[in-house]
Amino acid sequence: MGNTRSGGGLSTAQQAAKFLGVSALAGAVMAGLALPAVGAFGLAAKGTVEGFDEIPANLKTPPLSERTTILDAKGGEIAKVYSRDRTIVKLKDISPYMRQAIVAIEDARFYKHGAVDLKGILRAVNKNAQNGGVSQGASTLTQQYVKNVFVEEAGNDEKKVAQATEQSIGRKIKELKYAIQVEQELGKKRILENYLNITFFGQQAYGVEAASQRYFSKPAKDLALEQAALLAGLVQSPSRYDPVANPETAKTRRDTVLQRMAEVKDISQAQAEAAKKKPLGLKVSRPRSGCITAVHGAGFFCDYVREVFYNDPTFGKTREARAKRWDRGGMTIRTTLDPRAQKSVQRSIKSHVYQSDRVATAVSLVEPGTGRVLGMGQSRPYGFGKDETQINLSADKSMGGSNYGFQVGSTFKPITAAAAIERGTKPYKRYSSPYKMEYPSPVSTCKGTWTNNEGATVANENKSEVGPYGMKEATAKSVNTYFVQLISEIGVCPVTELADKIGAKRADGKEHHQVPSLTLGTEGFSPLTMANAYATFANRGVYCSPVFIESITGPGGKALKVPKSTCKRAMSQKTADTINTLLRGVVEDGTGKQAGLQSRASAGKTGTTDERRAAWFVGYTPNLAGAVWVGGPGAEGVKMENITIGGVYHDKVYGADTPGPIWKDAMTGALEGKPAPGFVTVPIKDPDAQRPDRHDKPGHDRPGRGDNGGEDPWPDISLPPDLIGGGDNGGKGHGGKGSGGLRLP
Structure with a gap:
């Protein structure tokens, strides 16, 4: 060429x-x-x-970088983000004075x-x-x-x-x-139109429209003569003639432009003199860019949207290409954020955990069946100041979260229960469940067998917790020794495989440890991961990957392709319905009673790690799942004993008494005005039990197809011959302390 x-x-x-x-x-x-x-x-x-x-x-003329506007699911603005603050306008939408002034000078x-x-x-x-x-x-x-x-x-x-x-x-x-x-x-x-749209006018404003809004809080088409002259004078040296920092120098430069306009006959000398007498008349709109400006505490949700854009191949072949596309901007991104749910999350957080507290909390809400993330918030705001952070406490490391996530304690136990039921274990399976015991061994794993060579032990939260227990009561009371016996019988591999199927992957991206203490929640996960994993139970066994973006409109109104949630069956409906029945018992008569919703069918599980360095409540209704974590935001955590959180003193923090009420309040507000469906439940009755089991309270639930008038819906299923066979906060276990004070490498 x-x-x-x-x-x-x-x-x-x-x-x-x-x-x-x-x-x-x-x-x-x-x-x-x-x-x-x-x-x-x-x-x-x-x-x-x-x-x-x-x-x-x-000449290769790249698309001019512009603002990107991020919206919630209802179309309300969350934040504007930009590499360069620019709004492109046509020449007809620029004041004639501005066109004359820039040419004249x-x-x-x-x-x-x-x-x-x-x-x-x-x-x-x-x-x-x-x-x-x-x-x-x-x-x-x-x-x-x-x-x-x-x-x-x-x-x-x-x-x-x-x-x-x-x-x-x-x-x-x-x-x-x-x-x-x-x-x-x-x-x-x-050329003049392009020039006025591309030129830098200082104060982070690129193009005349952004400059007019920045200095005078008005569109470029409405610029008066003296205002247009001021902007035209900035182009030669935006910092030197900055009217905010150097008003006198800026006025001198403005008057020079006015005089030049008179000399070239764009205006009369009388007009120039009259304009020179006017003050600068600034009405400055400060730059508001980035997720730090997000409304309703949605800064970390906004930041997660950016991470999705940077990481998903849908938006470009390489991370560099995707980052460049993001910086170019000019997009309108409609997200899944439900403003009602987000406001409810923030209200609940503020009423239970103060920003200045030694510990923090993080909350994520996910819609079962769609994977749509409806809310995400935390008590440490997005920022750089005291008690602020840029770490998304709800996210995995790869998406801006902490390096390891947070140990989940007993909230992992339902995953073990689901894996066991999928393998044929009856939901009324009973184990001796002593207060304290050594880990049984050998235990099969995905990589062979694990043997308790060190005599590692596990204990229940209270000495009064002594079996035998069936699965329903052990789940409601969160009996550590029951679940250790359960995973030891079915093996570790079925548990980790199911965990992966429901998206319960470690926050640091590493593989699960093949050890039986896994069932006590010794590994680190993010609140978003746990909320979405439990959404699989609510969705009757179908896992849907989480999504944050509904649609994107690019420059010129062109619709861009966006990643969609992918759904697949992770467990049978019967298994999921059984877990839902078990976890209803937790909020009705078990450790999670303080979190139970008054007018809706709900289910969930508490979790507390050793030394109470993390406390959880993860729960759901059929149409919304949520996870709440409370703990020290740093790598070492905080021992939550004799501690004040949100103005309330706790001698010991439990999953029920701090995360539970946060979850309850957040869910209540988020679900206001929405349908209140019930779970499909199954009868869990042990024909060999010494006493009749409690009947499930009907509430809003409906009987499942397995309800056959008292007959055992769980016929005998033989386990493979190679399979041998917590309250929270148990005793010492392999690779950690019970439900998990030690962060495994």
């Missing part, structure tokens, strides 16, 4: 030479660089028409010359010679526009930006050639 010809068969270089002469071309470069006149001789000797022709003729002969202004060059050469140095350049608006295109293409790459703005002869020659091309292809009006 270097020898593209137009206009009488002349190449671009020949057109330049015809217009300027080769020596004049050299002079153009010299003047544009504001170099002493002697520089022209060296360039004239070395610069040739052929060398000029070797520069590619096509930057390139008064704009409509009379081509890409290069020969008279302007000669004037600059003469002026610089008189001053014995550099005092004046001669770049036209077209040349300035081309330079700004180079800068825009460089993006945030400092090295490329330096190359795009370096004061070198080579860059000026390239700038000149592209300026000629732009003049031929766009015409004056389009």
Whole structure:
């Protein structure tokens, strides 16, 4: 493309030479660089028409970076994010005063010359010679526009930006050639429009619309004469003439622009004098960019949306390409965030845990069956100040969360129960469940067997918790030794495999440890992961991957492809219904009674780790699942004994007494006005029990198809011969302490 010809068969270089002469071309470069006149001789000797022709003729004009607006599911604005604050407008939507002012001060002969202004060059050469140095350049608006295109293409790459703005002869020659091309292809009006949209006006404002909003809080079409003159004067040096930081210097520069407008007959001298007498009249709107400005405490939800964009191949082949697309902006992103749910989350957090508390809390809400994340909040706000953080306490490490997540304690036990039921274990299975015991061994794993060579032990929370227990009572009381016996019988592998199927993967991205203490919640997970895993129970065994983005509209209103939730069956309906029945018992008569919802069918599980460094409640209704974590936000955590949280003193923190009420209040508000469906339940009756089991309270539930009038719905299923066979806060276990004070490597 270097020898593209137009206009009488002349190449671009020949057109330049015809217009300027080769020596004049050299002079153009010299003047544009504001170099002493002697520089022209060296360039004239070395610069040739052929060398000029070797520069590619096509100027790559990248889409201008703009604001991206992030919306909630109802269309309300969450935040605006941008690499460069810019709103593109048409020339007709820019005040005539602004168009006149920028031409008058930057390139008064704009409509009379081509890409290069020969008279302007000669004037600059003469002026610089008189001053014995550099005092004046001669770049036209077209040349300035081309330079700004180079800068825009460089993006945030400092090295490329330096190359795009370096004061070198080579860059000026390239700038000149592209300026000629732009003049031929766009015409004056389009060049002026592009120039006013791309130019930097200081205070993070790119383009005249953003500048008008920043300094005067009004659209560019409404700029008055003196306001337009002020903005036009900024272009030469946005920092030097910044009216916020340097009002006197800015006024002097504004008045210079007004006088120049009078000299070129855009306005009368009387108009100029009247405008000079007016104050700057600033009405500054401070920049509000990024997730730190998000409403309703949704800063971390907003940040998660950005992480989704950076990590999902839907938005580009490489992370670099996706980041560049994000920085380019110009998108409207409608998310899954439910404003009612989000407000409820934040109200609950603020009423139970203070920002200044030693511990923090994080809450995530997920819709079963769709994977839509409806709410996400935490007590430590998004920010850089005291008791603020940029770590998303609800997220995995790869998505901006903590390095390890948080040990989940007994909230992992239902996953073990589900895996056992899937393998044929009856839900009334009874174990001796002593207060304290050694871990049984050997235990089968995905990688062979685990043997308790060290005599590791596990204990229940209270000495009064002594079996035998069936699964329902053991779940309600969260009996550690029961679940250790259960996982030891079925093996570790079925548990970790099911955990992966329901998305319960470690926050650090590593594989699960193949040890029986896994059932006590020794590994670190994020609240979002736990909420979505329990949503699988609510959805009767079908797992749906979490989603944050509903739709994206790009520049020009074009709809962009977005990642969708993928749903697949992780367990049978009967297994899920059985877990729902078991976990109803937790909130009705078990450790989670303080979290039970009054007018809705609900289920859930408490969890507390050793030394009470983390406390959880994870629960759900058929149409909403939520997880609440409370603990120390740092790597070491906080021992939650003799501690005040949200103004309430606790001698010991339990999953029920702190996370439970947070969950209850958040869920109550989020579900207000929504249907209250019931669970499909199954009878869990042990025909060999010494006493009749409790009947499930009907509530809003309906009997499942397995209800057969008292007959055993769980026929005998033989277990494979190779399979041998917590209250929270148990005794010492393999690889950790019971339900998990030790963070495994």
